[in-house]
Amino acid sequence: MVKTINKAFQYRLYPTVEQGKILASHFGQARFVYNYFLRKRIDYYAANKGHEKQSLNYHDTAKMLTELKQQPKFAWLKESNSQSLQQSLRHLDTAYSHFFNDGFKFPGFKKKNRKQSFSVPQHFNIDTKTKLLYIPKLTPIKIVLHRPIEGKMKSVTISKTPSGKYFASVLCEIEKTVKSKQTGGEIGIDIGIKSFAVTSKGERIDAPKFLRQSEEKLTRLQRLLSRKVKGSNKRNKMRIKVARIHDKISNQRNDFLHKLSHRIVSENQAIFAENLHVKGIMANRCLAKSVSDAGWSEFVRQIKYKSEWHGVYFKQIDRFLPSSKRCNSCGWINESLMLADREWVCQDCGQVVDRDFNAAQNILQFGKLETSTEGRSETKRPGRLRAVRRVVELGSRLL
Numbered sequence: 001m002v003k004t005i006n007k008a009f010q011y012r013l014y015p016t017v018e019q020g021k022i023l024a025s026h027f028g029q030a031r032f033v034y035n036y037f038l039r040k041r042i043d044y045y046a047a048n049k050g051h052e053k054q055s056l057n058y059h060d061t062a063k064m065l066t067e068l069k070q071q072p073k074f075a076w077l078k079e080s081n082s083q084s085l086q087q088s089l090r091h092l093d094t095a096y097s098h099f100f101n102d103g104f105k106f107p108g109f110k111k112k113n114r115k116q117s118f119s120v121p122q123h124f125n126i127d128t129k130t131k132l133l134y135i136p137k138l139t140p141i142k143i144v145l146h147r148p149i150e151g152k153m154k155s156v157t158i159s160k161t162p163s164g165k166y167f168a169s170v171l172c173e174i175e176k177t178v179k180s181k182q183t184g185g186e187i188g189i190d191i192g193i194k195s196f197a198v199t200s201k202g203e204r205i206d207a208p209k210f211l212r213q214s215e216e217k218l219t220r221l222q223r224l225l226s227r228k229v230k231g232s233n234k235r236n237k238m239r240i241k242v243a244r245i246h247d248k249i250s251n252q253r254n255d256f257l258h259k260l261s262h263r264i265v266s267e268n269q270a271i272f273a274e275n276l277h278v279k280g281i282m283a284n285r286c287l288a289k290s291v292s293d294a295g296w297s298e299f300v301r302q303i304k305y306k307s308e309w310h311g312v313y314f315k316q317i318d319r320f321l322p323s324s325k326r327c328n329s330c331g332w333i334n335e336s337l338m339l340a341d342r343e344w345v346c347q348d349c350g351q352v353v354d355r356d357f358n359a360a361q362n363i364l365q366f367g368k369l370e371t372s373t374e375g376r377s378e379t380k381r382p383g384r385l386r387a388v389r390r391v392v393e394l395g396s397r398l399l
C-alpha cells in the first residue's frame with residue numbers, strides 16, 4: 001500500500017547578526033499574536049459562556065488579526081510574513097483542540113525566555129547547491145544540510161533555543177510503499193511511575209543515568225540563578241549556563257527516546273500503549289508531572305510515526321479500561337487499589353501482581369482483543385460514543 005507519510009527534517013541555521021535581529025522581531029510577533037489571541041479567547045469565553053456562540057474559533061481570530069493590523073498602534077505586525085502570524089493562530093487553535101479532545105493542559109502564554117519559533121507554510125525554498133534557506137521578508141539564510149531532504153516540502157518552522165542556536169525544521173510529505181510487518185512480537189507498554197516504561201515482556205525501562213544527572217544539575221543551577229540579583233552580570237552568565245544545560249537535557253532525552261522507540265518498533269509487529277490523553281491522569285498532578293517530564297508523549301509520537309514507516313501495527317488503548325486494577329491472569333478487579341500500591345495480591349487467583357507489569361499485560365490483552373474484533377486494517381476513527389461503547393463492551397468481555 002502506498003502511504004503518504006509526514007516527516008520532519010531538522011537542520012542548523014547560521015543567520016548573520018542582521019538576520020538574527022529580523023528573526024528576533026519575527027519570533028516576537030508570532031509570540032505576541034499567540035498570547036494576544038489566547039487572552040481574547042479566554043475573555044470571550046468568560047463573557048459569553050452559556051450563549052449560543054460561546055467561544056472564538058480560528059476563523060474569528062484570523063479576521064480579528066486582519067483588523068488589528070489596520071490599527072496604527074499595531075502596524076508593526078506588518079513586518080512579519082502574514083502567513084506566519086496566521087500559523088500562530090492555527091497553533092493556538094490546535095492547542096485548544098488538544099485541551100478539549102486529548103486531555104492536554106490548557107494552553108499557556110508563551111514566554112520570551114523559552115524556545116522561540118515561527119512557521120512559514122508557503123513561499124519558502126531551500127537551495128541545496130548554495131545551501132541557503134529562502135523565506136519571505138528575509139535575505140537567504142545559511143543552512144547546514146547534514147542529511148538530504150526527502151519528499152515534498154510542506155512547511156518550515158524556524159526556531160531559536162534559549163542558548164542561542166537556530167534551527168529549521170522542514171516538514172515533508174513522502175510517498176512510501178508500506179507492507180505490514182509479519183515478523184516480530186506483540187507488546188504492551190505502560191508508563192511506569194518509578195521507571196520510564198514497563199513492557200508486557202517484563203522489561204523495566206529507566207531513563208539513562210546521565211540524563212538524571214543532568215536534570216539534578218539543572219535543579220542546582222536554577223536554585224543558584226534565583227539567588228542572583230536581577231539584571232546583574234552574574235545572573236546573565238548563570239542564565240546562559242542554565243539554557244545550555246536545558247539544551248543538553250533535551251538532546252540526551254531525544255537520543256534516549258529515539259533509540260528506545262527504534263528498538264521497540266524493530267522488535268515487534270504490533271505495539272499497544274496506553275492512551276494518556278484522558279483527563280483523569282492529568283488531574284493527578286503528581287503523576288502528570290512525571291508524565292510530562294519523562295517525555296512520554298514524545299515517545300508515543302515517535303513510536304507512532306516509526307511504526308507507520310515500517311508497517312508495524314500501533315494502537316493506543318483507552319485509559320478508562322481498568323488496566324491497573326484488573327488481574328491479568330484471572331480478570332478480578334481490585335477496587336481498592338491506590339496509586340501508592342506497587343504490588344497487590346489477587347483475591348481470586350492468589351497471584352502477586354506487580355502494578356506496572358500487570359498494566360502492560362492488560363494493555364496487550366485489550367489491544368489484541370480489540371484488533372481481533374475490528375481487524376488490523378485501518379478503519380476510520382470511530383465516533384466518541386461508539387468508541388466508548390465498544391471499549392465498555394470489550395472490557396466486560398475480558399472480565
Ligand SMILES: [Zn+2]
Pocket residue numbers: 327328329330331332346347348349350351
Ligand atoms: Zn487473579
